[in-house]
Amino acid sequence: MEKIVNPEVHDAPACDAALVHAFGLLGKRWNGILLGTLADGAAGFAELGRAVVGISDSVLAERLVELQGAGLISRQVEPGPPVTVAYQLTPSGEALVPVLAQLGAWARANLV
Amino acid sequence: MEKIVNPEVHDAPACDAALVHAFGLLGKRWNGILLGTLADGAAGFAELGRAVVGISDSVLAERLVELQGAGLISRQVEPGPPVTVAYQLTPSGEALVPVLAQLGAWARANLV
Numbered sequence: 001m002e003k004i005v006n007p008e009v010h011d012a013p014a015c016d017a018a019l020v021h022a023f024g025l026l027g028k029r030w031n032g033i034l035l036g037t038l039a040d041g042a043a044g045f046a047e048l049g050r051a052v053v054g055i056s057d058s059v060l061a062e063r064l065v066e067l068q069g070a071g072l073i074s075r076q077v078e079p080g081p082p083v084t085v086a087y088q089l090t091p092s093g094e095a096l097v098p099v100l101a102q103l104g105a106w107a108r109a110n111l112v
Numbered sequence: 113m114e115k116i117v118n119p120e121v122h123d124a125p126a127c128d129a130a131l132v133h134a135f136g137l138l139g140k141r142w143n144g145i146l147l148g149t150l151a152d153g154a155a156g157f158a159e160l161g162r163a164v165v166g167i168s169d170s171v172l173a174e175r176l177v178e179l180q181g182a183g184l185i186s187r188q189v190e191p192g193p194p195v196t197v198a199y200q201l202t203p204s205g206e207a208l209v210p211v212l213a214q215l216g217a218w219a220r221a222n223l224v
Binding site: 018019020021022023024025026027029032033070071072092095096099100102104106107109110111 | 130137145207211214219220222
């Protein structure tokens with residue numbers, strides 16, 4: 001059997017590194033669902049805690065910092081009174097939402 | 113700010129579990145690139161080892177078993193002589209290829 005080598009394969013180490021980075025971030029429990037929840041609009045800390053059933057406040061805080069560090073969400077302080085804090089997707093985070101939806105659909109259909 | 117709760121969010125724990133499962137599998141180094149390589153067609157063990165620069169034979173063997181266990185690739189023995197073994201994507205594996213391509217494109221554009 002002849003195998004035709006796709007030239008794109010030779011770019012694969014860089015592609016693989018980007019994918020590994022993406023999976024490292026998104027593979028952490030709650031990160032996908034947090035992004036999915038924020039896809040519906042900006043939300044405060046308490047709102048996110050209620051929407052994401054089972055997450056503790058400390059883990060929620062940690063994940064929000066991580067997602068901010070990766071540039072996927074932003075934290076905006078709205079001057080009060082009372083001062084409120086809202087989290088929302090950045091354009092990079094928004095761009096991920098349809099891809100996550102496709103990956104979730106694939107996983108539900110193909111992984112048990 | 114009023115937040116409209118998307119009813120889909122309440123299905124999210126199941127979605128999240130499927131995504132976490134997907135990320136657990138695909139987040140492992142080499143799995144994405146192995147699936148990408150097999151997207152070009154069936155390949156033998158040695159061919160895969162050459163296509164995926166940097167992978168050791170023992171890690172390659174381990175990943176192939178894992179991807180077979182997840183139902184994403186199949187291993188076919190072709191009667192010889194000489195007997196040859198080829199790995200190829202299952203329909204589940206094929207279905208993942210365009211999603212991985214989208215995720216890779218997103219990661220390259222949005223993660224540094």
